[in-house]
Amino acid sequence: MxxxxxxxxxxxxxxxxxxxxxxxxxxxxxxxxxxxxxxxxxxxxxxxxxxxxxxxxxxxxxxxxxxxxxxxxxxxxxxxxxxxxxxxxxxxxxxxxxxxxxxxxxxxxxxxxxxxxxxxxxxxxGKQPAGGAMQQGGASGLVLDVASARASWNGQQVELTHGEFKVVQLLAQRVGRDVGYREIYDAVRGVGFEAGQGPDGYRANVRAMVKRIRQKFRDLDPDFDAIETYPGFGYRWRHG
Missing domain, CATH: 3.40.50.2300 (Response regulator)
Incomplete structure (x- = not known):
């Protein structure tokens, strides 16, 4: 056709x-x-x-x-x-x-x-984003520009990859709520995509990515602690 x-x-x-x-x-x-x-x-x-x-x-x-x-x-x-x-x-x-x-x-x-x-x-x-830069809910200090996939923390740009940006965006949209490993991985790679060893291999990928994200924020702010771990389940972006 x-x-x-x-x-x-x-x-x-x-x-x-x-x-x-x-x-x-x-x-x-x-x-x-x-x-x-x-x-x-x-x-x-x-x-x-x-x-x-x-x-x-x-x-x-x-x-x-x-x-x-x-x-x-x-x-x-x-x-x-x-x-x-x-x-x-x-x-x-x-x-x-x-x-x-x-x-x-x-x-x-x-x-x-x-x-x-x-x-x-x-x-x-995403060619016509509905508002450019936006602050995510209760994620104080964080500003995400969805159009360019860029993030800033307390006025300083955080050098995130596109996948890392998606993780931060997802967590920031759910401030104070727990987000599971699988949902985080799906947001980055697409629903159902498998990687790593064994059926739960994606967990290691998510843990490694969150570790990199935390370090990039701490490079700008040594006291950064906004991403909290929920052991065995996933992560949350804390209030405040």
């Missing part, structure tokens, strides 16, 4: 031709139109000619102009479309850099297309 002319157009930039072809076919199957490019310069040239896309899936490692340089050029020329890095570089240092440059998400290429599609839908749905 042909796609409707008003179906969202997703741009894909990757130097791997087979990957571009596969992603494009998957997007079409999911109801999206797509346009693909082998590198950043071709995308920028396309945009300069007046073309527009609803979102961009962007590779990180490419010859001539890599993903970060492409994103910087886009933002410098006033293009504000949501950008999702789609890359095999899954270390937090790369994710943090991508988000600082203005990407809305950072997705491991090894994930199933179902996960990539879910992240894309979230990014498209």
């Amino acid at each position: 042909p796609l409707a002319a008003d179906s969202p157009l997703v741009a894909v930039v990757d130097d791997d031709g087979l990957f571009r072809e596969t992603i494009s076919a998957n997007l079409t199957e999911a109801g999206y139109r797509s346009v693909t490019f082998g590198g950043g310069p071709a995308l920028i040239d396309w945009l300069v000619k007046g073309n527009r896309a609803a979102a961009l899936l962007l590779d990180w490692q490419m010859p001539d102009m890599d993903g970060p340089a492409t994103l910087e050029r886009l933002r410098a020329t006033g293009h504000e479309l949501p950008v999702l890095f789609l890359t095999g570089l899954n270390q937090p240092i790369f994710e943090e850099k991508g988000l600082r440059l203005g990407a809305v998400d950072f997705v491991d290429k090894s994930k199933s297309f179902a996960i990539i599609l879910q992240r894309l839908r979230i990014a498209l749905a």
Whole structure:
């Protein structure tokens, strides 16, 4: 069935031709139109000619102009479309850099297309946030900017990855209430995604992530103690 002319157009930039072809076919199957490019310069040239896309899936490692340089050029020329890095570089240092440059998400290429599609839908749905920066309920001192997935604590920016931001956002929305390991993990990875060893392996992933989050807040505020542990169940963001 042909796609409707008003179906969202997703741009894909990757130097791997087979990957571009596969992603494009998957997007079409999911109801999206797509346009693909082998590198950043071709995308920028396309945009300069007046073309527009609803979102961009962007590779990180490419010859001539890599993903970060492409994103910087886009933002410098006033293009504000949501950008999702789609890359095999899954270390937090790369994710943090991508988000600082203005990407809305950072997705491991090894994930199933179902996960990539879910992240894309979230990014498209977030194009018109209902209010930009907002303070989360009773989470005193914490401000979350949902549009850019950035957090600040007592006026200082906390360098959270996109996944870490989602955890903080979930806990802050439930101030004073316990949130279980599984719900926290689902908020980051998608409902039903399994990782780690054994059926409860996700617990170790959540514990490690919360440990990193706490440390990032404590790097700014050594007395930070807003995230409390509920042993055997999960975590809560305390009142006050």
